[in-house]
Amino acid sequence: MSRWQWWIIVAGSLCLTFLALASIAGQKKNITIVWAEWDPAKYLRELSKGFTKETGIGVTVVEIPWAQFQDKVFTALAARDPNYDIIIGDSQWLGRGAERKHYVELTDWMKKNVPIKDIYEPALVAYGEYPKGSGRYWAVPAEADAVGFAYRKDLLEDPKEKAAFQKKYGRPLTIPKTWEELYQVAKFFTRPKRRLYGVAVYTGKQYDGVTMGFQQVMWSFGGDYGDPKTFQVEGYINGPDSVKALEFYVRLAKECMPPGSQNYYWSECLDAFKRGLVAMTMNYFAFFPGLLSEETNRYAKTTGFFMVPRGPKGHYISLGGQGLSVSAYSKNKDEALQYIKWFWQERVQREWARLGGFTCHKKVLNSPDFLKATPYNPVFRDSMKLLKDFWAVPEYAELLDSCQRHLNAAIVGAKKPKEALDAIAKEHTVIFRKAGRLKRQ
Amino acid sequence: MPVSVRQRRPVWKRALTDQQIKIAFITPTLLLLLAMNIFPLIWSLYLSFCEYYADQPESPRWVGIANYRALLTDPEIWHSFQVTAAFVFLAVGTEFILGFGLALLFHRSFAGKGLLLTLFLIPMMLSPVVVGLFWKFIFDPNWGIIDYLLRLPGFEWVTHPRRALWALVIVDAWMWTPFIMLIALAGLSAIPQSLYEAAAVDRASSWFKFRHITLPMVSPLLIIALLIRTMDAAKLFDLPWTLTDEGGPGNATETVSLLIYRLAFKMQDTGSSCALAYILLVIIIALSNLFLRQLKKVKGEL
Numbered sequence: 001m002s003r004w005q006w007w008i009i010v011a012g013s014l015c016l017t018f019l020a021l022a023s024i025a026g027q028k029k030n031i032t033i034v035w036a037e038w039d040p041a042k043y044l045r046e047l048s049k050g051f052t053k054e055t056g057i058g059v060t061v062v063e064i065p066w067a068q069f070q071d072k073v074f075t076a077l078a079a080r081d082p083n084y085d086i087i088i089g090d091s092q093w094l095g096r097g098a099e100r101k102h103y104v105e106l107t108d109w110m111k112k113n114v115p116i117k118d119i120y121e122p123a124l125v126a127y128g129e130y131p132k133g134s135g136r137y138w139a140v141p142a143e144a145d146a147v148g149f150a151y152r153k154d155l156l157e158d159p160k161e162k163a164a165f166q167k168k169y170g171r172p173l174t175i176p177k178t179w180e181e182l183y184q185v186a187k188f189f190t191r192p193k194r195r196l197y198g199v200a201v202y203t204g205k206q207y208d209g210v211t212m213g214f215q216q217v218m219w220s221f222g223g224d225y226g227d228p229k230t231f232q233v234e235g236y237i238n239g240p241d242s243v244k245a246l247e248f249y250v251r252l253a254k255e256c257m258p259p260g261s262q263n264y265y266w267s268e269c270l271d272a273f274k275r276g277l278v279a280m281t282m283n284y285f286a287f288f289p290g291l292l293s294e295e296t297n298r299y300a301k302t303t304g305f306f307m308v309p310r311g312p313k314g315h316y317i318s319l320g321g322q323g324l325s326v327s328a329y330s331k332n333k334d335e336a337l338q339y340i341k342w343f344w345q346e347r348v349q350r351e352w353a354r355l356g357g358f359t360c361h362k363k364v365l366n367s368p369d370f371l372k373a374t375p376y377n378p379v380f381r382d383s384m385k386l387l388k389d390f391w392a393v394p395e396y397a398e399l400l401d402s403c404q405r406h407l408n409a410a411i412v413g414a415k416k417p418k419e420a421l422d423a424i425a426k427e428h429t430v431i432f433r434k435a436g437r438l439k440r441q
Numbered sequence: 442m443p444v445s446v447r448q449r450r451p452v453w454k455r456a457l458t459d460q461q462i463k464i465a466f467i468t469p470t471l472l473l474l475l476a477m478n479i480f481p482l483i484w485s486l487y488l489s490f491c492e493y494y495a496d497q498p499e500s501p502r503w504v505g506i507a508n509y510r511a512l513l514t515d516p517e518i519w520h521s522f523q524v525t526a527a528f529v530f531l532a533v534g535t536e537f538i539l540g541f542g543l544a545l546l547f548h549r550s551f552a553g554k555g556l557l558l559t560l561f562l563i564p565m566m567l568s569p570v571v572v573g574l575f576w577k578f579i580f581d582p583n584w585g586i587i588d589y590l591l592r593l594p595g596f597e598w599v600t601h602p603r604r605a606l607w608a609l610v611i612v613d614a615w616m617w618t619p620f621i622m623l624i625a626l627a628g629l630s631a632i633p634q635s636l637y638e639a640a641a642v643d644r645a646s647s648w649f650k651f652r653h654i655t656l657p658m659v660s661p662l663l664i665i666a667l668l669i670r671t672m673d674a675a676k677l678f679d680l681p682w683t684l685t686d687e688g689g690p691g692n693a694t695e696t697v698s699l700l701i702y703r704l705a706f707k708m709q710d711t712g713s714s715c716a717l718a719y720i721l722l723v724i725i726i727a728l729s730n731l732f733l734r735q736l737k738k739v740k741g742e743l
Contacts, residue, residue, distance in 0.1 A: 067687075071706040078496035078709060100496055192595065195583070205689045259595035260582035263686045277583060401707050409691030414602045 030058035031335045034073060035088040035322070037063035040143045040286050043355040044088075050351065051342050057335050066266070067206045070397065077102040077327070085330040086339065088142050088322045090208075094130040096394040097325055103138045104326040104333065106340075110137050113341045120144070123360035126389055127323035132228075139323025140340050141360035143286065146383040147216060147308050147318045148376065149182075150273060150291050151175065151280040154302040155189060164188075175306045179217060179248065182280070182309050186256035189279040198256035200269040200281040201249070203411045209265035210411060211390065211403040212318045213282060214249050219388055220311025221245035225399075226428065231437040233428045238421035241313065246410055246417035253411050262412045274298070282308075284320045285380045289356055292374065305376035307383050319387040321358065395435050402427040489715035496709045508716035518717070520692065521700045527606060528696065529674045532613040536670060539614060540621025541663065545655075547622065548629045565619045573683030576612045580684075602693045605685050609694055612680060617673075621666045628662035629655065660739045668732040675725050678702065697721050 033048075035041040041063045048059035062084070064072050074096070076084060089097060097103035106128075110116060116124070119141060125132060127141040155161055156173060165173035165188055176182035186198025202213030218224070223242030226233035236242065253261070258277050261268070266287050273281040274290075274297045294300040308317045324343065326336045342348060349361035353370045358380060364370055371378050391399050402424050410420035432438035457465070489508055491501035512518050547558060564572070579585050580598040588596050598608040636654050645653075678698040681688045688695030695703075697717065705714035737743040 074496055074709060075706055096496070101498060102496070205686050205691075258583050260580075260597045260600045262597075262600040262690050272583075275584070398708050401703065405692055408689055412600065412602050412690035412693075414691040414693065 028056060028058055029332065029335055030060060031085040031330075031332050031339060032060045032062055032083055033086040033088060033324075033339075034062045034064065034076075034084045036069045037065045038286060039289055040357055041088075043352070043357050044142075046355055047343075047348070047352055047357070048339075050348070051339055054342070055338065057338070059339065070207065074397070077329070080329045082327075082329045082331050084327050085332045085336040087325045087327055089139070089325055090322055091126050091319055092208075092390050092392045092396045092400070094128070094138055094323075095392045095396060098130045098136075098138045099394045102328055104328050104330075105136065105138060106140065106326070107135065107137045109337060110140065113337070114140055114344045115346075118344075118346070118361055118363060120360045120362050120365060120384065122384065122387060123321070126319055126387060127321060127360070130392060132392070139325040140344060141321070142324045142343070143321050144358040144360045144365075144380075144384060145284050145286045145320030145322075146380060146387055147212065147282060147320065148285050148288070148379055148383055149176075149280055149282055149306050149308065150288060150376075151304050151306060152273075152276075152299050152302055153304045154299065155279045156185070156304075161189075175304075176280075176309050179220060179252075179309045179311050183248070183252050183256065186252065186280060190256050195277065197258045197261075197272075197278050198280065199252065200257060200261065200264055200272040200278045201253060202265055202269065202282060203253050203257070203261060203408065204263040204265040204268065205404050205408045206263075206265045208390070208400055208404070210407040211400060212320075214246065214407055215390065216308055216316050216318045216388070217249050217311065218242050218245040219316035220309075220314050221248070222311070222313030225391060226432075231432040233425050233432065233438075236425075237428065238418070238425040242421055243418050245311070246407070246421060250410055250413075250417055254413075262408070285376055285383070286320065286358060288376050289374070303375075305379045307379050308386075315386050316388045317383050317386045319389040321360075393435070393437070395431050395437075398431045399428055402431070485715045486719065488712055489719050491712045493712040494709045495705075495711040501712070504712070508713050509720070512713060512717055512720065517692070518697075518700065521695050521697045524606065524692075524694060525675060525677070525696045525698075528609060528613075528677060528694075529671055531606075531610045532617075532674050533667060533670045535610060535614040536618045536621050537663070537667060539618045540666070541625045543618065543622040544625035544629055547626055561622065562619045564616045565623075567616070569616070569679035570683050572612060572616055573680045576608075576615075577684050580608055599685050600690050602690050605690060605694045609677075609680055609684060612684060613674065613677070617670060621663075621670065624662050624666040625659060628659035632658045657739070661736055664732055664736045664739065668729060668736075671728055671732065672725055675721070675728065 033044065035044065041061055045059075045061040048061065052058055070090070070093070073084070073087060073089065073093075077087075077097075077100075087097070087103070094103075098105070110128075123141045123144050124137075127144075128137040128139040130136060130138055156175065162173045165171075165185075168188065169184055173185065173188075174181075176185050182199065188198065189196060190198040202209045204210060215225075218241070221241045221244050223239055223245050224236045226236045257264070258272060261272070264272070266283055269278075269281045269283050270287060270290060272278045276299065288305065291297045291303050292300055297303065309315075324340050326333055326340070330336055343352070344361075346361065346363065349359045349364045350367075350369070353359045353361075353364050353367075353373065359365055359370070365381060365384075371381065390396065393399075406415065406420040406423045406427075409415040410417050415423070429438060488501055490503060490505060492504045492507070493499075493501035543561065547554065547561075577599060579587055582588050582595045582597050582600075585598075587598070588594055597604065599605050632655065636658075637650060640650050640654060676698050677696045681694045681696055681699055685694040688699040698721070701714050701717050701721070704710045704717060708714075734743065
């Protein structure tokens with residue numbers, strides 16, 4: 001290689017380096033928010049344009065499909081990836097984010113920058129506090145959510161159906177208030193010859209599907225995952241009430257759901273409802289906007305919504321929704337905090353609710369505008385009072401995985417309900433012992 | 442240039458020799474290979490002997506063979522190995538029989554052969570994730586075409602604990618039979634026509650020609666095709682991820698690769714997942730060696 005060629009290579013490299021540096025220096029500040037792939041993330045992208053307009057800081061919303069959401073975010077956090085500035089993580093992630101130092105603690109910052117008194121208290125605890133009752137916060141509520149039901153009014157409010165139901169069960173056909181009533185109504189509308197089935201509930205193995213569907217039945221039947229103080233699980237998750245609850249849930253799925261529905265999660269439940277395969281469907285409220293449009297749901301005009309029913313020993317609903325946390329590995333922490341402060345202004349919360357987001361701002365949540373915005377908003381507001389969550393400890397992913405596998409095995413009939421719950425109890429005990437939460441007796 | 446002049450010049454002014462240019466080109470590749478392949482391989486081997494969770498601040502703690510012992514005594518792991526073995530046997534076996542059969546058919550001349558061959562090869566070119574997703578719709582008991590054509594409304598495939606594995610085998614065979622066919626076809630095309638002509642002169646039967654000419658001549662390529670498919674099938678991940686929803690129903694189709702993923706990314710149990718990955722690697726190497734021995738045998742090298 002000649003001297004001139006050397007010089008050309010060196011000069012070219014210098015030019016490229018200079019251009020790259022100039023381009024970096026010329027870039028505006030930008031923050032990246034990571035969230036699951038669903039409608040609220042699109043609302044947030046729209047909302048964030050306002051932030052960019054006011055501050056000049058760009059906002060990129062990265063969406064990850066639900067099935068990979070948790071795995072991808074925690075792998076990025078394990079790799080100390082600085083690319084995500086704000087993580088809108090599930091409520092159960094709090095323990096892991098806090099104890100493994102992936103999230104920045106926001107307790108002191110929130111006192112000065114966020115109107116805490118305006119946040120709906122149960123939401124603040126569910127989406128932000130860890131350990132519960134400690135007064136330490138790792139996230140600020142972003143999107144509240146709960147499980148609810150959609151139903152077809154053309155079936156449940158049809159006079160002929162009402163008369164037939166009255167004749168068969170000796171009571172009027174109404175929106176189910178208890179799980180047993182829901183089973184009856186679902187069974188009544190299960191007519192395989194007409195390709196119509198009673199209900200679609202979460203049964204699938206993807207992410208937290210079957211667990212979120214079943215746990216609210218378990219709590220309402222008097223069961224529980226375990227003692228949150230001692231982390232004792234034997235006798236709770238596999239106790240008689242939990243077993244009865246799973247027997248009920250399996251019976252509901254087996255007798256009142258379409259064939260091949262043992263892998264239903266939110267999208268499958270929505271599809272079954274939109275195609276007219278089921279009379280009722282379980283789903284998170286955040287997925288309901290798609291049911292209101294006639295373009296995506298031919299029963300849009302006759303779709304109604306109701307709250308998750310109560311059980312013989314209580315009334316509980318699975319908590320959905322997420323909070324805004326700042327990644328400990330972010331290089332734009334100040335901008336990320338600035339965004340959260342901006343997000344929690346009342347006017348922004350009103351806009352958030354207007355776009356379709358489920359706000360946790362007390363005033364906005366109870367405002368007539370919000371309650372009239374969609375037919376399910378009043379049901380959502382009432383459901384908020386009954387929310388309960390899965391374990392939020394750092395080992396939650398292992399605990400959830402165990403539930404998903406064994407509950408799905410019970411749904412498909414590979415295991416009896418008692419066997420499945422015993423297997424979960426055994427695995428949860430090992431997980432808590434390994435984590436040092438449960439002492440050997 | 443005289444050596445004395447060359448030596449007097451500063452290093453940066455001297456022209457590079459051929460040897461130096463070779464080194465300059467090869468070094469980045471070697472460094473990249475070391476950083477991206479060799480180092481992770483050695484590091485993951487070390488981690489397989491450690492208790493280590495990737496998302497915890499604690500450093501890896503040496504535990505000897507504890508991870509391997511725990512894995513090999515876990516019934517769930519054995520279940521995954523059984524699922525994987527059954528899948529490899531059924532899928533590769535089906536693909537071999539169908540692929541070789543199709544190759545024999547395509548070895549003849551007929552109208553539209555080129556077009557038909559191209560159509561047969563399309564499944565192989567698709568992404569397994571896409572294949573898994575659309576076969577999920579095809580198998581759907583409510584609106585899937587399979588149940589409609591078989592007049593079996595409501596017949597469950599991917600959500601049935603025993604039939605789900607067969608669904609995987611069907612889809613894998615649909616996708617990869619053309620691969621075996623293609624390689625077998627290449628082998629068949631390479632057989633000299635004179636051998637068949639000589640056999641015809643000797644009035645050899647069709648079976649005799651197949652048994653003593655076709656099969657011996659094509660078997661080295663068939664063994665290579667089987668080797669590639671076996672290695673690939675033993676690592677199966679994407680199809681059960683999409684078609685049977687992460688190895689469901691329950692864990693009926695949870696292959697070893699899915700289990701490794703679950704340990705590594707859901708549990709963040711890096712130590713155990715590395716150990717299981719090495720167990721799978723050793724099994725695949727052992728299987729490959731069996732095929733390679735057979736290959737040498739048919740080539741008369743053993």
